[in-house]
Amino acid sequence: MTGSRRDRRRRNLQNARLARTNWLYRPEDVVELYGICRNTLTNWVKTGLVRLEHEGRHLFRGDDLNAFHRQRREDAKRPCEFYEVHCFACKCKHSLLQVNFETQLTRFGDVRLAIECPDRGKPTAKRVTREQLERIVAMRESSPKTKTPD
Numbered sequence: 001m002t003g004s005r006r007d008r009r010r011r012n013l014q015n016a017r018l019a020r021t022n023w024l025y026r027p028e029d030v031v032e033l034y035g036i037c038r039n040t041l042t043n044w045v046k047t048g049l050v051r052l053e054h055e056g057r058h059l060f061r062g063d064d065l066n067a068f069h070r071q072r073r074e075d076a077k078r079p080c081e082f083y084e085v086h087c088f089a090c091k092c093k094h095s096l097l098q099v100n101f102e103t104q105l106t107r108f109g110d111v112r113l114a115i116e117c118p119d120r121g122k123p124t125a126k127r128v129t130r131e132q133l134e135r136i137v138a139m140r141e142s143s144p145k146t147k148t149p150d
């Protein structure tokens with residue numbers, strides 16, 4: 001039981017030395033190397049993994065893969081910012097500046113922000129004050145990152 005839980009956590013916080021430094025990986029190689037699904041790779045790219053384009057094909061540098069996972073591991077250690085949600089489904093932080101959320105006013109006068117984990121499709125929520133929500137909305141509007149193509 002504990003073994004499977006540990007495995008799941010390990011799947012989300014990947015080994016930051018798994019990829020070979022000077023190698024180039026095709027998307028299918030990355031999927032196989034980390035044992036992930038294609039959607040997860042798409043999400044990694046959306047959340048900062050550097051992707052190269054060569055003659056119309058996507059490639060990933062081993063260095064970039066390792067750096068991305070090193071960053072993720074460090075991210076997991078620090079506490080959430082007010083505009084981030086700690087996701088129980090994938091054990092990562094999701095930025096409310098990047099994912100869409102639904103709001104619901106609670107009877108205590110604060111706001112419940114509900115998101116769907118972009119990795120796992122599972123719901124996660126956090127509570128913020130109305131002022132924090134206003135700041136999040138303002139930050140989203142001023143950030144070019146929130147303009148997703150889909």
Ligand SMILES: [Zn+2]
Pocket residue numbers: 087088089090091092094117118119120
């Ligand atoms: Zn998640």
